[in-house]
Amino acid sequence: MTPPPPQIRIPATYMRGGTSKGVFFRLDDLPERCRVPGPARDALLLRVLGSPDPYGKQTDGMGGATSSTSKAVILSRSARPDHDVDYLYGQVAIDRATVDWSGNCGNLTTAAGAFALHGGLVDPARLPDTGLCTVRIWQANIGRTILAHVPVHGGQVQETGAFLLDGVTFPAAEIALDFLDPAEDGEGASGLFPTGNASDVLVCPDSLVPGGRLTVTLITAGIPTIFVAAADLGYTGTETQDALNGDPAALARFEALRTLGALKMGLIDHPEQAATRLHTPKIILVAPPADYMTSAGKTVRADEIDLLARALSMGKLHHAMMGTAAIALAAAAAIHGTVVHQAAGGRERSSLCFGHPSGTLRVGAAAERRGDGWAITRASMSRSARILMEGWVRVPADCF
Known part of the structure; x- marks a missing residue:
């Protein structure tokens, strides 16, 4: 009798960003057929998070059984001028086999800026020894630029601090975000107001x-x-x-x-x-x-x-x-x-x-x-982010 396929392990980082949590991947660390959009990538992320789960608990995965904690992020170096990283966000459904790529997660954008530095995706020449490093993010879901102002100390991301965010129990370092010209103009939307009306x-x-x-x-x-x-x-x-x-x-x-x-x-x-x-x-x-x-x-x-x-x-x-x-x-x-x-x-x-x-x-x-x-030229807010766990996630080799 042929035994079932073993589990494989994939480098991953589990992070909190704002009031959300998600599993973060470097694009190059994904299995080759999951490095491009499609059914294989979706199947992998569903299995990582533990979906679809008819019990609604995501017990057999990394998801936390809420919309705020059933998320996945893929980052890579950006080939776009004046950008450091491309950031792709997937909202993983809990009780059905769906990964929604139609929008961004602002909370995890905070963590995306920090992860870009942790993961070596930003040119080291742009990293100060101490101060703020502005990570220039291309948000690939909506085609927009976001600036994450990440605090750095001793050449490393400063995660601890005194910034309190309602909805998060413990303080951490503040990360300010600037969303440049944030109105979506793709996927059927037409400018700031799709109908042309304020109401x-x-x-x-x-x-x-x-x-x-x-x-x-x-x-x-x-x-x-x-x-x-x-x-x-x-x-x-x-x-x-x-x-x-x-x-x-x-x-x-x-x-x-x-x-x-x-x-x-x-x-x-x-x-x-x-x-x-x-x-x-x-x-x-x-x-x-x-x-x-x-x-x-x-x-x-x-x-x-x-x-x-x-x-x-x-x-x-x-x-x-x-x-x-x-x-x-x-x-x-x-x-x-x-x-x-x-x-x-x-x-x-x-x-x-x-x-x-x-x-x-x-x-x-x-x-x-x-x-x-x-038009909205710029929008801003402050959140915080930190690594909760890093290493590998394991999934059955035949799940994607």
Whole structure:
């Protein structure tokens, strides 16, 4: 009897970036047939993370059974002028055999900058002995440039520090990110606002919203996102994960809304395609400031924030805020006529502090008029990152 194939091992690093975790690979370390997009690469990453898992736990893999912890990143030296690395991000579904490559992860962008230095992917001549090293990242999913300002001490990435990020238990070193001209213009999107409007009215079934009409902002800055006033769907904007994620009817309603928004944005051609494009677009509920209690039991006062935000990712309410969605939030807040601008008080602003389930986050965006429309020239935020484990992941040799 022929024995089953053995496991193989692949160099990998397990990192936290912002409020997410993922498995990081150098492109050249992957098995040869997984170095190019396609079924082999997807099958490998699914097996590494432990998907698809009908139990929803990813027990037999590196995934953490949430959208924030079921992620994979591939980095390589960049051949593009004025860039150090190419960064490719895969959102790995938990209960189905899908890897979604349609968008970026802003949280793991922080870790991508640090990993580029750890992995020797940046020209050593650009690395200071002590100070900040600006890693010039080409985000391959959306075709955009991101600058990660990574602290360095003694020629090594400085991971420890005093920077606290709500949603992360322990302090670490701060890494600032600048997203340059972050509006997506590929995959069916058309500039900052795919419809050309700062706000639109979606025609919906009455079961989704009474009256069948819902005002939304559809934007592609950072990541394709659907913004809606929480009150228009019967929410306050102070909801916890338990309040929504334990309500299957509510989650089905949000998925129906996400499908309608994706069609309106031109991201999909048929409703059925939403099931294979789970990562984008995101849905974010916004509301004017109000006092609320975080998931850690801390009170956030209304006078500490400019707006409330609750984001859904991969069909569930996120425990904090996705980094790319925070960029979309900042961009929308900077532009008159959006749902976000109205919820944040309707005044001019270049930065925004918003409340999410785990606490608060400050983000900034610079908007300017271009012709008859708007453009976001730069958006920024700070996160942190650190290596949790490094070595090899092991998978059965026949899994891809």
